[in-house]
Amino acid sequence: MHGRHPSAQVAQYDDTYCLIDCGEGTQSRLRAAGIRPFKINLILISHLHGDHVFGLPGLLSSFSHLQRTEELTVYGPVGIKGLLDEIRKYTELKINYPFQVIENDPKGLQPMWSKGNLEIFTFPLNHRIKCNGYLLKEKIPLFRLRKEIVESMKLAPALIHLLQTGQNIIVNGKMIENRELTYGEELPLSYAYCSDTQYDKRIIPWIKNVSVLYHETTFRNELLETAVITGHSTAGDAGRIANEVGASCLLTGHYSSRYKDVVDIIREAGEHFPHVLESIEGKKYNLRLLGRHSGGES
Ligand SMILES: [Zn+2]
Numbered sequence: 108m109h110g111r112h113p114s115a116q117v118a119q120y121d122d123t124y125c126l127i128d129c130g131e132g133t134q135s136r137l138r139a140a141g142i143r144p145f146k147i148n149l150i151l152i153s154h155l156h157g158d159h160v161f162g163l164p165g166l167l168s169s170f171s172h173l174q175r176t177e178e179l180t181v182y183g184p185v186g187i188k189g190l191l192d193e194i195r196k197y198t199e200l201k202i203n204y205p206f207q208v209i210e211n212d213p214k215g216l217q218p219m220w221s222k223g224n225l226e227i228f229t230f231p232l233n234h235r236i237k238c239n240g241y242l243l244k245e246k247i248p249l250f251r252l253r254k255e256i257v258e259s260m261k262l263a264p265a266l267i268h269l270l271q272t273g274q275n276i277i278v279n280g281k282m283i284e285n286r287e288l289t290y291g292e293e294l295p296l297s298y299a300y301c302s303d304t305q306y307d308k309r310i311i312p313w314i315k316n317v318s319v320l321y322h323e324t325t326f327r328n329e330l331l332e333t334a335v336i337t338g339h340s341t342a343g344d345a346g347r348i349a350n351e352v353g354a355s356c357l358l359t360g361h362y363s364s365r366y367k368d369v370v371d372i373i374r375e376a377g378e379h380f381p382h383v384l385e386s387i388e389g390k391k392y393n394l395r396l397l398g399r400h401s402g403g404e405s
């Protein structure tokens with residue numbers, strides 16, 4: 108495995124913590140990343156291969172042991188309900204908190220969940236078994252703050268929210284125009300999760316102009332045939348999709364365990380698309396910065 112773990116990511120937007128896939132070891136990886144597991148209020152499972160779901164029963168069980176009270180919703184492909192029902196039956200797994208499982212079998216881009224300024228869509232990927240991709244997207248684009256000025260003013264969160272939504276504010280009885288404190292409106296931030304899948308042009312209109320595209324790059328280009336047979340993508344496939352989608356940034360991942368490092372994968376994807384990044388385990392990425400092509404990370 109060359110030190111790499113199965114798939115699991117956390118996408119955070121305001122108070123939404125969304126765990127995307129839950130391979131074995133996710134609990135310990137969450138701890139290592141300093142993410143409090145109770146904060147996770149949504150779990151999105153792409154498909155039922157073990158490297159994406161074997162960590163889920165353990166996580167659900169731990170939530171009960173730790174006396175979670177917060178609501179939790181798991182979304183996944185058809186079959187996930189049956190899988191969890193059987194595990195609960197045979198292992199006496201108890202779930203003592205508000206919990207629901209919702210199955211999706213999308214035929215195209217399908218709205219799935221919404222709260223505040225965040226909306227989540229699901230769409231089909233092209234894998235050996237039913238597999239769902241996810242698109243997390245801001246409903247309303249936010250205005251980009253002139254950070255240093257805004258921070259020096261120590262504004263209340265409500266005033267910052269007004270600025271981010273394009274409004275003027277009043278401080279100490281004096282009106283300050285929005286353009287003095289922001290750079291204007293940005294494109295709506297969006298993040299697409301596409302793993303596991305082979306190269307499939309159908310997804311292009313569904314994730315057009317996405318800010319950050321996570322697309323699997325299991326194989327180098329020389330294993331194209333293996334990629335097609337196993338329902339996975341090469342580095343070149345992901346680079347082409349990122350280019351055709353008009354993404355701002357491509358985050359690669361789901362690397363085959365045969366590769367000790369992924370330098371060649373990044374290079375091969377980069378032959379088709381200029382902004383390619385390696386997914387580094389445990390690392391936090393600021394999607395807003397990545398979506399501006401600046402390559403910024405935090
Ligand atoms: Zn798979």
Ligand SMILES: [Zn+2]
Pocket residue numbers: 114156158159303361
């Ligand atoms: Zn996989």
